[in-house]
Amino acid sequence: MTLQPLIMHLDGLCKKDELASALPSTDQLISIDLPVGQGPKARNLNPDVRTIQEALNKISINQGGPKIPLVVDGKVGPKTNKAITDFQLKQFGIKGADGLIEPGKQTINRINQLLFSTLPIDPAVEALIAAKMVSHLDLVSRAIHAAQANLMIALSPSGGLDLGRGSANARVDRHFALDTLKPALRDKAIRDILGVFNLYADALLMPAIFGALGAGAFVTDPTGDPRIAFAFANGFFRKFEIDPDKKIPRDRIFLGRRAFFALTDSEFCAFIMLHEMAHFVGFPDKSFILDNGRGWFTDSTIKALNADKRLHNADCYAGYATECRTGSSAKPPYVKAATTSR
Ligand SMILES: [Zn+2]
CATH class of the missing domain: 3.40.390.10 (Collagenase (Catalytic Domain))
Incomplete structure (x- = not known):
C-alpha cells in the first residue's frame, strides 16, 4: 500500500506529497524577479530584497551569513550591500563579489544549495x-x-x-x-x-x-x-x-x-x-x-x-x-x- 506522509512545507501548510530525493521543487526554493544589490543592473524590488535579507539571515556566519541579522525591511542600504558582498567573498572569493544577486545566477543558486541541499550535514x-x-x-x-x-x-x-x-x-x-x-x-x-x-x-x-x-x-x-x-x-x-x-x-x-x-x-x-x-x-x-x-x-x-x-x-x-x-x-x-x- 502506498501511504504518503503529511508534509509541512516552508509555507507551513501540510500536504500529501512525495518526499524529495534531491532539491525541492522550484516553488520551495527562494527566487527573485529582478536583480538585488548594487550597480546599474540592480532593481531592488521590495519583495525581492526581503527574500534575500531573510535568506541571508538563515545562513551561518562561517558560511558567510551576516554577523548581525539584517533588518528585513525590503530596502537596500549599506548593511544589506555589505552582507551580500561578504557572502559572495566567502563563497566565491573576490572574483564573484560583485555585490549583485541576479535571478537564476550563481549567488542565489548557492543560497538555495546551502539552505535546502540534501548533502550530508556538518x-x-x-x-x-x-x-x-x-x-x-x-x-x-x-x-x-x-x-x-x-x-x-x-x-x-x-x-x-x-x-x-x-x-x-x-x-x-x-x-x-x-x-x-x-x-x-x-x-x-x-x-x-x-x-x-x-x-x-x-x-x-x-x-x-x-x-x-x-x-x-x-x-x-x-x-x-x-x-x-x-x-x-x-x-x-x-x-x-x-x-x-x-x-x-x-x-x-x-x-x-x-x-x-x-x-x-x-x-x-x-x-x-x-x-x-x-x-x-x-x-x-x-x-x-x-x-x-x-x-x-x-x-x-x-x-x-x-x-x-x-x-x-x-x-x-x-x-x-x-x-x-x-x-x-x-x-x-x-x-x-x-x-x-x-
Ligand atoms: Zn499539518
Whole structure:
C-alpha cells in the first residue's frame, strides 16, 4: 500500500506529497524577479530584497551569513550591500563579489544549495541540532501536561468551589467550539481531546531509535528532505512498520535538518511539533486529524470550522496546548492563518 506522509512545507501548510530525493521543487526554493544589490543592473524590488535579507539571515556566519541579522525591511542600504558582498567573498572569493544577486545566477543558486541541499550535514551542526531538540521538547512536554491538567479540570463535576473549572471550560470551548454541542456530546468531546493528549504523552515516551538523533517519537529526518517536518497519519499505531518506498519508519515524526532547525524561535518550533503530533496520533476513534484550517481560534480560518472539523484539525490541538502552557489566549506572532486544500 502506498501511504504518503503529511508534509509541512516552508509555507507551513501540510500536504500529501512525495518526499524529495534531491532539491525541492522550484516553488520551495527562494527566487527573485529582478536583480538585488548594487550597480546599474540592480532593481531592488521590495519583495525581492526581503527574500534575500531573510535568506541571508538563515545562513551561518562561517558560511558567510551576516554577523548581525539584517533588518528585513525590503530596502537596500549599506548593511544589506555589505552582507551580500561578504557572502559572495566567502563563497566565491573576490572574483564573484560583485555585490549583485541576479535571478537564476550563481549567488542565489548557492543560497538555495546551502539552505535546502540534501548533502550530508556538518557534524558540528549535529550537536547544535541535538541541543535545540532538547530545548524544544521541554516546551512541548510542558504544553502537553498543561493541556491534560486543563482537560481534567474541565471534566471535574460542577457544584461546590469552581477551582478554575469555569475558565478551563471556556478555554476548551474557545479552541474547539464545544459550546455549540449538546452537553453529552460536549462531555464526550472533552474526553476525546484528553485521549488525544494522552497519546501525545505516550508518543513523547517512545524509546528512541538506536543510533538516530531524536527523542520520543521525534527524529531528525534521515532522508535529507528539505521541508520542515512530516509524519504519517496515525503513525503512532504503525509500530515497527518501515515504509517500503522511502525506507523510513512510519512510527516517527521527522523534523527537517535544515528547514526546521534553521528556525530560531523555540516557541514556534514547539508549536510545529505539537501540530505534527496531532497528525501522528490521530483521534481516539482512529480517524485522522488533518489540516482543515491553519491559525489561531480568533482567525476566520478557524472560526469557519464547526466543532467536528476542529476536533480533526491539527492546529486546534497545537493552539490549545500552547494556551494551556502560557496561560495567554493572545495569538502568538508565529501562528499563521491559512486555508488548506482539504
Ligand atoms: Zn499539518
